[in-house]
Amino acid sequence: MTATTVAAGPRAALRPPLAVAWLHARYQFVETxxxxxxxxxxxxxxxxxxxxxxxxxxxxxxxxxxxxAAVGQLAVFAVMSxxxxxxxxxxxxxxxxxxxxxxxxxxxxxGPRLAGRVLNGLAWAxxxxxxxxxxxTFLTAAxxxxxxxxxxxxxxxxxxxxxxxxGLAIGYSMSTKAALAVTQCTLFPLGFAGGLFLPPQMFPGWxxxxxxxxPSRAARDLVVQVTTGAEAPGLAAPVxxxxxxxxxxxxxxxxxRDEGRRFH
Amino acid sequence: xxxxxxxxPPVVVEHVTRRFGAxxxxxxxxLRVEAGEIVGLLGPNGAGKTTLLSLLSGLRRxxxxxxxxxxxxxxxxxxxTWLGTTPQETGLPETLKVREVVDFVAGHYAAPMPRxxxxxxxxxxELAERQTGGLSGxxxxxxxxxxxxxxxxxxVLLDEPTTGLDVEARHVLWEALRDYHRDGATVIVxxxxxEEIEALAERVVVVGGGRVLADDRIDRVLxxxxxxxxxxxxxxxxxxxxxxxxxLSGVQDVVDAVPAAAGTRFTLLAADADAAVRALVASGLPxxxxxxxxxxxxxxxxxxxxRGATAAATAPVPTPEVSR
Numbered sequence: 001m002t003a004t005t006v007a008a009g010p011r012a013a014l015r016p017p018l019a020v021a022w023l024h025a026r027y028q029f030v031e032t033x034x035x036x037x038x039x040x041x042x043x044x045x046x047x048x049x050x051x052x053x054x055x056x057x058x059x060x061x062x063x064x065x066x067x068x069a070a071v072g073q074l075a076v077f078a079v080m081s082x083x084x085x086x087x088x089x090x091x092x093x094x095x096x097x098x099x100x101x102x103x104x105x106x107x108x109x110x111g112p113r114l115a116g117r118v119l120n121g122l123a124w125a126x127x128x129x130x131x132x133x134x135x136x137t138f139l140t141a142a143x144x145x146x147x148x149x150x151x152x153x154x155x156x157x158x159x160x161x162x163x164x165x166x167g168l169a170i171g172y173s174m175s176t177k178a179a180l181a182v183t184q185c186t187l188f189p190l191g192f193a194g195g196l197f198l199p200p201q202m203f204p205g206w207x208x209x210x211x212x213x214x215p216s217r218a219a220r221d222l223v224v225q226v227t228t229g230a231e232a233p234g235l236a237a238p239v240x241x242x243x244x245x246x247x248x249x250x251x252x253x254x255x256x257r258d259e260g261r262r263f264h
Numbered sequence: 265x266x267x268x269x270x271x272x273p274p275v276v277v278e279h280v281t282r283r284f285g286a287x288x289x290x291x292x293x294x295l296r297v298e299a300g301e302i303v304g305l306l307g308p309n310g311a312g313k314t315t316l317l318s319l320l321s322g323l324r325r326x327x328x329x330x331x332x333x334x335x336x337x338x339x340x341x342x343x344x345t346w347l348g349t350t351p352q353e354t355g356l357p358e359t360l361k362v363r364e365v366v367d368f369v370a371g372h373y374a375a376p377m378p379r380x381x382x383x384x385x386x387x388x389x390e391l392a393e394r395q396t397g398g399l400s401g402x403x404x405x406x407x408x409x410x411x412x413x414x415x416x417x418x419x420v421l422l423d424e425p426t427t428g429l430d431v432e433a434r435h436v437l438w439e440a441l442r443d444y445h446r447d448g449a450t451v452i453v454x455x456x457x458x459e460e461i462e463a464l465a466e467r468v469v470v471v472g473g474g475r476v477l478a479d480d481r482i483d484r485v486l487x488x489x490x491x492x493x494x495x496x497x498x499x500x501x502x503x504x505x506x507x508x509x510x511x512l513s514g515v516q517d518v519v520d521a522v523p524a525a526a527g528t529r530f531t532l533l534a535a536d537a538d539a540a541v542r543a544l545v546a547s548g549l550p551x552x553x554x555x556x557x558x559x560x561x562x563x564x565x566x567x568x569x570x571r572g573a574t575a576a577a578t579a580p581v582p583t584p585e586v587s588r
Contacts, residue, residue: 013342013345013374014341014342014345014374015371015372015373015374019371020371020372023368023371023372027357027360027364027368030359030360030364031357031359031360034359034360034395035359097355097357098351098352098354098355099351099352099355099356099357100355101323101351101355102349102350102351102352102355102411104322104323105321105322105323105344105347105349106341106344106369106372106415107341107342107344107345107347107372107373107415108341108372109341263323263324264324264325
């Protein structure tokens with residue numbers, strides 16, 4: 001055994017925050033990857049929805065604008081789902097593990113750890129778009145110019161931020177079981193009412209009016225605008241921003257409350 | 265933010281009180297541990313051991329008093345670069361491999377112990393590629409304790425490191441910890457097994473009911489708990505015999521009384537068995553079938569904490585005195 005002795009000399013500094021964030025992102029990614037069913041469920045559902053609900057309707061699939069919009073709204077759903085599950089169910093699960101308490105005794109601040117978690121969620125959000133992009137490219141008339149594609153990549157972050165915050169609010173305020181149920185109960189109604197499965201053009205007037213106030217609808221309209229050029233309602237950006245602020249407040253409240261309860 | 269001071273002792277706890285609702289887990293506890301010591305924290309479940317460790321590792325803050333880690337506040341991550349703690353073995357990330365868990369923890373330190381050395385110290389080399397979910401309880405426990413050394417800490421806190429392990433695995437862990445202590449580290453280990461503390465510690469701090477009941481060299485505390493168990497039969501009812509026996513000098517407690525063929529069979533704990541037997545003879549009690557043997561460590565220990573708790577309630581000096 002090569003005996004390195006106990007640390008001697010002046011006390012070592014903390015590792016740089018970025019290094020710690022990257023470390024946590026990497027290992028959380030690997031952890032998620034090792035449970036393939038969680039990954040597949042997240043990644044396949046939007047792709048399957050595209051395959052079963054859009055591809056058979058050739059009127060939509062063969063029309064470049066309609067097809068691109070259909071892929072775009074399912075992409076919003078994919079990102080929303082990745083963010084809500086990674087953070088809503090994932091955080092609640094981690095909080096229940098004693099390992100979480102151990103990690104808090106390591107010499108690292110909570111900020112970089114949280115950043116690592118958000119990075120991991122973002123990575124899965126991007127990955128969940130891969131099946132959609134492939135199916136959209138090869139089986140529909142959906143097209144994107146390079147500028148539109150770049151816009152779409154940026155939009156992923158804009159959509160991911162509010163739903164990451166909502167996921168954190170759920171994950172930090174509930175038990176594992178409750179968080180899983182609440183995540184699902186949030187995801188599907190928001191998806192449906194937000195026009196992510198059926199285009200909002202098919203909504204009756206009253207549903208369309210409610211829909212326009214939802215974060216999922218605002219995100220969808222903005223994504224469709226970026227990818228197809230169809231003008232989004234003027235309210236879309238302010239609505240998404242307002243929800244982002246509200247979810248941020250909720251997330252901060254949940255994290256603080258959890259700190260107070262478990263680590264006072 | 266506080267900073268750690270060079271030369272400051274690893275642990276200084278001063279008049280610390282910590283409550284959980286109506287329960288007082290720690291009641292005005294003071295403790296100082298110098299560099300290079302290996303200290304056993306001994307006490308029954310609920311005595312406050314784990315609470316004390318959670319304060320030292322920065323997980324919780326005291327309601328009153330101060331906790332210092334190398335002169336710094338343990339709530340500040342920078343104060344914890346010299347600290348090593350151990351996760352509960354049930355909580356390891358199941359899907360990560362042993363080497364990945366070690367590397368992940370190592371990633372939090374500027375100059376961690378090389379992975380090969382961590383694994384070698386605890387005989388984990390063969391298991392490096394296994395996912396932690398597939399390890400046996402003993403293997404997980406070894407990994408959990410190994411993680412406490414990954415950052416090459418100067419202070420290691422171990423909460424019940426070998427509870428539930430078989431004898432052999434326990435000895436492997438103890439040897440690894442003694443090795444690391446010889447390298448110059450300070451170690452604090454909690455246990456409710458006197459045997460474990462005896463194997464590891466040089467100094468033992470007995471806690472009970474949230475207070476420090478005894479704090480001394482291990483051999484002194486062992487003397488303190490060197491009780492004898494005296495068994496005898498007295499004719500007649502339990503109550504009469506019990507009160508007569510309690511009054512004898514040297515008798516600490518009457519721990520058991522069962523009806524026997526010719527009366528009642530009593531079991532006493534005696535701090536000084538010689539004195540107790542002499543008093544018994546002098547009292548003229550018509551006893552028979554006298555047996556004297558060493559009390560089990562558990563019995564002795566429970567007696568010590570029970571006595572300490574009553575002493576602490578009435579007197580500010582909690583160390584129980586036993587004439588030897």
